[in-house]
Amino acid sequence: MRIGRPLVEMLKEFMEKQPTSFHVPGHKNGMISGLPKGIQGALPFDLTELTGLDDFHHPEGAIYEAEKLLAETYGANRSFFLVNGSTVGNLAMIYTTCKRNEKVIVQRNAHKSIFHGLQLVGAKPIYVSPEWDEKSRTATHVPLSTLKEVLSIHRDVKAVILTSPTYYGAVSKELKEQIALCHELGIPVLVDEAHGAHFTASRRFPESALEVGADMVVQSAHKTLPAMTMASFLHIKSNLVDSERVNRYLRMLQSSSPSYLLLASLDDARHYVQTYSEVDANYLLEKRKQWIEALRSIPSLQVIEMDDPLKVLLRVPGYTGFQLKEALEKRGLYPELADLHQVLLILPLLKQGQIFSFADARISIKEAVQSLKTAEKINILPTTLKEIQKISIPEYSFDELEEMKVEWIPYVRAIGKVSASMVIPYPPGIPLFIPGEKITVSKLSQLEELIAAGASFQGDHRLEEKLLCVVRS
Numbered sequence: 001m002r003i004g005r006p007l008v009e010m011l012k013e014f015m016e017k018q019p020t021s022f023h024v025p026g027h028k029n030g031m032i033s034g035l036p037k038g039i040q041g042a043l044p045f046d047l048t049e050l051t052g053l054d055d056f057h058h059p060e061g062a063i064y065e066a067e068k069l070l071a072e073t074y075g076a077n078r079s080f081f082l083v084n085g086s087t088v089g090n091l092a093m094i095y096t097t098c099k100r101n102e103k104v105i106v107q108r109n110a111h112k113s114i115f116h117g118l119q120l121v122g123a124k125p126i127y128v129s130p131e132w133d134e135k136s137r138t139a140t141h142v143p144l145s146t147l148k149e150v151l152s153i154h155r156d157v158k159a160v161i162l163t164s165p166t167y168y169g170a171v172s173k174e175l176k177e178q179i180a181l182c183h184e185l186g187i188p189v190l191v192d193e194a195h196g197a198h199f200t201a202s203r204r205f206p207e208s209a210l211e212v213g214a215d216m217v218v219q220s221a222h223k224t225l226p227a228m229t230m231a232s233f234l235h236i237k238s239n240l241v242d243s244e245r246v247n248r249y250l251r252m253l254q255s256s257s258p259s260y261l262l263l264a265s266l267d268d269a270r271h272y273v274q275t276y277s278e279v280d281a282n283y284l285l286e287k288r289k290q291w292i293e294a295l296r297s298i299p300s301l302q303v304i305e306m307d308d309p310l311k312v313l314l315r316v317p318g319y320t321g322f323q324l325k326e327a328l329e330k331r332g333l334y335p336e337l338a339d340l341h342q343v344l345l346i347l348p349l350l351k352q353g354q355i356f357s358f359a360d361a362r363i364s365i366k367e368a369v370q371s372l373k374t375a376e377k378i379n380i381l382p383t384t385l386k387e388i389q390k391i392s393i394p395e396y397s398f399d400e401l402e403e404m405k406v407e408w409i410p411y412v413r414a415i416g417k418v419s420a421s422m423v424i425p426y427p428p429g430i431p432l433f434i435p436g437e438k439i440t441v442s443k444l445s446q447l448e449e450l451i452a453a454g455a456s457f458q459g460d461h462r463l464e465e466k467l468l469c470v471v472r473s
């Protein structure tokens, strides 16, 4: 395989010509930009589809070469660069495989872009719930047995949409078997691997969904590879999915003015994976091991390792993750997220010889943990997935909901009503209410428990006013 960065090289060659800009973008190579100097420095590379710079939607030159190298690096039949995150990849996967009123099996703890895709297409989701993992105190994956059960009832599904790894770095152990089962029935499997773009880089990392047979896989290169925010990949390796159809939808969903900074960073991130060696992986894993050992000597601190070596959880019993996060941020250390129980750290995908400030970070973590002694202790209720149905189908389809009148009512009066919006407790990150689903007594009591415990919520809600949006009856 050729080792190079065709897109980066193309931009460098173009800039060497010292071109005068009489074209978009309006900042004229940064010349009339008022942005800070550091950002201005990158603007000459913020080019557009000029002569010789290829065409994102009909690539024939450097973009074509770079996407070909991407597919080779990941072992895909065809791969695409995405300039609107995994979000646009999820939308394109859904548009490609599902039509209005067609059934789709969807892991319930999916990212909102999946739900939005289903809503836009007007597909009929059948939700399957993940298991609860006590070690990480997070919702993880749908068991194979649930998938078998749902497929034995609904044989006419057009796609199965799974997420692995989770945000917290839990990798599905049964993905291979699940994909094989779906393939026996001729059903394509779409995997949201937003957090696993680095898995392909080393044999010592978890297996990528592509390696275990997924038909389409979306990855946020920007989450764990050295790519710019929004820069993502979409891979196809399937005889059930038409890659031209994917291409067509991507042309509709993505900008006609792609950022060349993003494209260059994707080319660079792909190159980083391609040149990542086992020596690099050994170096990273050794540094990580030493750091985790050092962290474990901090009194009261619990360190939880996940399947993904880049994900580490920190917990201090008696204190919420939100308290720990605040204490860390006061010391200049910014975690990825906090939940009731813990904070999530994402480690860098180091290559041999690269230095990261692990030692300083340990000092900040130690100080933060010590500072919590003066903070108020919180009685954290154990989060579980109790009474969440294994398999559920909404009362109304997205299309039916569009035509219905909705109203905001106090949530204590919502029992028996149909939810018109999505409410996602975080954790566990699984929607408690999905548009079209009935609000039951048990779900409402879970909502109250979570509010009392200080959980935060994503989605469309006005919980601070104690209101939920429901279908007017």
Ligand SMILES: Cc1ncc(COP(=O)(O)O)c(C=O)c1O
Pocket: 084, 085, 086, 087, 088, 110, 111, 113, 163, 166, 167, 192, 194, 195, 220, 230, 232
């Ligand atoms: C599991 C998952 N899928 C998809 C996305 C969307 O990715 P992006 O931010 O690249 O659009 C996210 C974002 O956090 C995510 O966590």
